[in-house]
Amino acid sequence: MRNEIPIYDISSLAGFRKEDIMVSKFGPYSKTHQHLHYPHRHSFYHVVLFTEGAGAHSIDFESFEVRPWQIYFMIPGQVHSWSFAGPVDGYVVNFSSTYFQSFLLLTEYLQRFSFFNGVVKDSVLQVPEDCQSAIKGIFEELLITGTQNKRFSDDYIKVLLLKLFIMLSDLLVEKSEEYVSSYNYTLLRNFQQLIERNYTLIRLPKEYAELLYITPNHLNALCNDLLGMAAGEVIRNRVILEAKRLLVNLELSITEISTQLNFNDNSYFTKFFKKYVGVTPEEFRKKTLK
Template identity: 50%
Template sequence: MSSKVPVIEQCAVSERVQQGVMVEDLASYLARNRNLVFPHRHNFYHLLLFTKGGGKHTIDFEVFDIVPWQIYFMSPGQIHTWSFEGEMDGYVVNFDKGFFTTFLLRPDYIGCFSFFSGLVRDEVFTVKEAEREVIVDTFKRLQTYIRDVDFTRISLLYIFHLLEKQRDISNPLQGDMYNHTLLRNLLNLIELNYRSLRLPKDYAALLYITPNHLNALCQEVLGSSAGEVIRNRVLLEAKRLLVIKDYAISEIAYELNFNDNSYFTKFFKKGEGVTPEEFRKKHT
């Protein structure tokens, strides 16, 4: 089966990689990777800060207009592409999945940051003016001291905390660590089990809470019911499979644990507004 959306490895796009991390100015990165304009996935974490330029970029089929001081985060496996306009500048950071694992007591610690949630709505935002100078200064220091891996880890965590703090104003879970942990655990459980577990009550049982509590939490923070959150993850995987390889619709239905093609097609059309075949034609 031929792959339609290739997986890009860090060694193919990064320069001066030091023990799994690269920090580079955007202009140089684009000059070296000028042909990287087709839809692709990464096997590493990727963040990009725009300080100049325009155009559009897409993450998991959601399109964003580029504006100065916009930043986006991507986790391994997400599909994206870009179409830049004018003179581009900013900073790019690529780091491997295990970059923080041995450094932190909690291997999954970066998952606590909202922009590593795997939800596209949390991954793209504008850096507030008060934080811009210190973040750019930190990126410059990172480029200078990139060989000092512990300094790089600490500096990136510092940037992550600054960005998370600036978003807390609109975060309904600010100060509520119990529900914050519940939501993170829910998203992690959905990521592991969305093929086989489709009902909110299944996840509520795994979290030792009531389905009503789970649904109220999702409505408050995500603006969707728990059932919608689960269905949206299944739908996202269906869209990825439709464009990643030449899978038959029946193969995708089987992969996602649907009983038959017609049920899968009805599910997909209800969520996306088009049939799987129409979606594939549009995006390939």
């Protein structure tokens, strides 16, 4: 299988960097890594706060207008690109998917924050004016701590990041703790993880329901209640998202993408894509890359 769009890891990026964490001011970071303006993926969590500048930022093909005091949260695997109008600045933090594992008993702790759930509309926040100084202070402290080589520096960086996430989470209308720890939430997360591992092979809700030891009706009710859509749509959306991600790579033909996504033939893939996206794969590719 040929490479998809570029996937960058922390070791390929400049800035203060330890094994699983990198922190930098955004201005120098964006100038050093000009290639990041083109569509690419990360193998790590990516947090960006803009303090000045303008332009556009695309995450999984949804575009946002860049504004000062806007913060973006991206999870591993998402496709994004920047298009700036003039100079920009702020802060960027990259950390690996395993960065908190040895620090937190709950391995899925980050998923308690709605901005790390992979849903694009939940991953862009505007920091209120009365919180801007405090949020900026945390990023500055991250930069300072990163240059120190003290015994607990790395632990303190983790504490600062968690403080940042909790402060920002409090600015949102978060789901209650009862919901987060509920059986239905766990079931939904298991369903989403199963989709992530099997979306090219398993397309029917009833097959996922069997893996979860529940009925198809229960799975549909769960998705409708918590996501506002049927289970089949959740599965289909993941297939469409991957198709869009692959279409950005000009080295892959439509036929190769169809094969990677396990469609029987190119014609069926094209009909499927146009039915739910509104344009053919080729039209989407041309429009996106323009």
